[in-house]
Amino acid sequence: MKKVLVFLTVTIGLASFSFTVLNNQQPKPWAVPDNFKKMKNAVSSDAASVKEGKTLWDTHCKSCHGNKGLGDGSKAAQLKTEPGDFSKPFVQTQADGEIFYKITEGRDDMPNFKKKLPEAEDRWNLVNFIRTLKK
Template sequence: MKKLILLTGIILLVTAAFAFISYQEDPWKVPEKYEKLKNPVPADDASLASGEELYDYFCLSCHGNDGKGSGKRALKLNNTPTDFTLDIFQQQSDGALLYKIYSGHREMPGFKKRIPGNQDAMDGSFGKTRIPGDIVNYIRSFAKKIQQH
């Protein structure tokens, strides 16, 4: 009986190790044309207010009020939502954030077709409206909120 328990434990450990390794080997690759994009929308009060409204609608349930991945739906997911306050996240280019919002990854859906006026914006641009830029500006504001406290 002890051998069976030990064997089961070893199998579970090996399975967990492989799952962790495969998770680490699944980076979110961003095409080069997006890496170089700069957000054309200034991070002014109007942009941040619009971005907050959009964030509340599209992102809040998983990423939470504080942007740390602590939304109500986060506990039901297999992968923890990204923490927007981390330096490693904030160091990404505006275009990388845009691409990730548009394309999705793992359990995060892509929002390209859900963002009004931007259905054709996967061409490596911020699209025809301010909306994607507003969302990127608001997501960037989480790091500034942390620095102020």
């Protein structure tokens, strides 16, 4: 009887653990309003914009998202939601306006940057920088 209980405890424990792990790899859907999806990037992606974006990234984003956006910043381990790997299609296939919206509004552990970066231009520079993280 005891053996059965131990077996059950271990099995249920393992099952819920792997559920959590697998679940974390699948980012939960993040709906973006249509007007943002269709929004045109207001800043052309030239060297100056990417450089500006990189400076902003290092100040405001790197601590969670990591130097190259792999999701491995120094604060990443403390986050409840995974920031994800920005070199991957899950970010790179999104429209500029979708990325812009998520930076602007934030969600859960992802802060919103409406107040910290009130200039839309700064957030577009970040979008242009994020494009360079594609592998």
